[in-house]
Amino acid sequence: MKTKLFIVDDHFMVIEGIKAMLQDEPDIDWLGHAYNADSCLSFLKYHQPEVILMDINLPDKSGIELCKEVFEKYASIKIIGLSTFNQLSFISKMLDHGAMGYLLKNATKQEIITAINTVMKGKNYLSTEAANMMKKPSIADAPTLTRREIEVLQLIAEGMTNAEMANKLFVSATTIDTHRKHLLEKFNAKNTAALIHLAAQMKYL
Amino acid sequence: MKTKLFIVDDHFMVIEGIKAMLQDEPDIDWLGHAYNADSCLSFLKYHQPEVILMDINLPDKSGIELCKEVFEKYASIKIIGLSTFNQLSFISKMLDHGAMGYLLKNATKQEIITAINTVMKGKNYLSTEAANMMKKPSIADAPTLTRREIEVLQLIAEGMTNAEMANKLFVSATTIDTHRKHLLEKFNAKNTAALIHLAAQMKYL
DNA sequence: TACACCATCCTTTAAAAAGGGGATTTTTTC
DNA sequence: GAAAAAATCCCCTTTTTAAAGGATGGTGTA
Structure with missing residues (x-):
């Protein structure tokens, strides 16, 4: 048939x-x-x-x-x-x-x-x-990010430093640092470069 | 004809x-x-x-x-x-x-x-x-990269440090540093995060 | 209400990257 | 064959990030 x-x-x-x-x-x-x-x-x-x-x-x-x-x-x-x-x-x-x-x-x-x-x-x-x-x-194991984390992630990708982001978001630079820390943990990334790469693959950027 | x-x-x-x-x-x-x-x-x-x-x-x-x-x-x-x-x-x-x-x-x-x-x-x-x-x-002005630059770019995206890449590619860490410098220049990127972001957008990664 | 989660802030130390030079050799291009 | 580009190496300084702690107040939900 x-x-x-x-x-x-x-x-x-x-x-x-x-x-x-x-x-x-x-x-x-x-x-x-x-x-x-x-x-x-x-x-x-x-x-x-x-x-x-x-x-x-x-x-x-x-x-x-x-x-x-x-x-x-x-x-x-x-x-x-x-x-x-x-x-x-x-x-x-x-x-x-x-x-x-x-x-x-x-x-x-x-x-x-x-x-x-x-x-x-x-x-x-x-x-x-x-x-x-x-x-x-792949997107399958994309971590769940908080509002703030997504925001910081995108600013990192634009090339901003912690100090610049802190300024833009009206928080302390150490706060940005914490968000970064969490992003690295959630993506299980070794450093910022790997983080951005993974985030791009997972369509966060 | x-x-x-x-x-x-x-x-x-x-x-x-x-x-x-x-x-x-x-x-x-x-x-x-x-x-x-x-x-x-x-x-x-x-x-x-x-x-x-x-x-x-x-x-x-x-x-x-x-x-x-x-x-x-x-x-x-x-x-x-x-x-x-x-x-x-x-x-x-x-x-x-x-x-x-x-x-x-x-x-x-x-x-x-x-x-x-x-x-x-x-x-x-x-x-x-x-x-x-x-x-x-956006995509049209993707820079022309050399073989080595592409190689280094991809390793950076994987999260490797200069020392690790130097080891893998059998060159000095300062060489890797130079390639990084050139990559930042060619992409006109402020830092690595921006570099990886641009490279991903331009389909290098 | 208690608990989890988020967002915020802090310190310290070590490592990595950025920014500025300059230099050599090989390969490619004109 | 000369000029340009690529790949390699080195120095120095400053800035930025990573890693690992801990701490506080707010919010939403089970």
Whole structure:
């Protein structure tokens, strides 16, 4: 039996590429594609794909949001996230919101087919590279910061010294020092450079 | 007369996509593709494409380097840079190193053909979005870093101290200090925190 | 109300980074 | 082959941060 496949991606080349790669596959039934989240949702009102390949970067909303919406409305549809290699920080969010797989856009034909078959069996599929990237510190273990800590963090990133921040925030320099201390602890960072790096990765900056 | 076209991109989907889009074009002669810089250079030893579509992210070296090499050896080949939208900081560098055009990977068939025809006439072609992004000062003026500077930058971001880096890179701590100094100058950063922040924004980290 | 958490302030010591010089060798570029 | 850039090394001084203590008042909630 054929797997009904749908694709959401605003990159024409990617859509054409996947179509070209899969058009001769007997087990794949190409339902069509959408260039943005809106037209994907419209399509789903009248059609029922079994698997959706979904870019995490769409023009109208993020793939993460779309993923969530589709999962809430049509829980039976298996979603496979698609991205280029440098956007892997979103993988875990995608998976949290109902995606069952994750593919990089340099995937081979065989990888795509394996991913589709795997999620159809109800199992998760992560590309090797995606799985590796998952091990990197991500938003998953982002610490909870207080209002003041976020404020100080951002000023540190702008290059201000404790004295300057103290002046700007009308507190003592030692107070800033305490906030810094807490930031280093919460992020488990060795020093300011590592702190800013982690904070940037975790989208605080 | 047909335009001889070659593509370098490590994203199979993109190659398949472009191939699918252009295969019915009477004016395009599809010479083939390469997945990395090395095999592109090998190909060029024995074949002469007129236009190369080149991804700026390749597995073995950056598209910028490849662009430079190809331009030096085969100045008559017109190079069109290819990228997804979030890597536009490299456009100007690509153009500096001999590229004549820049396309985003969500380009339509018509845009690709227009780009190819435009560069064949000896004119530059920038996609509208690329041209817009060029105007943004933020990412555009990312400094050019040396190999060593990039290395040190990344180690700083990991939280290493000068002494640790010196040890790791088998150089004196004062050397690391000099690299740091240059990094601060190039990024025009007040201190390390600001440096890492800027570097992260400019996709160095 | 008691407890956790936040924000504030303090001291001291040691380590690291910033800022200012200058210098040499190798590699790249013109 | 000369000029420019990169990578390496060194000095000195000052500023800034890190680390490790402890302390106080306020707020929100269980």
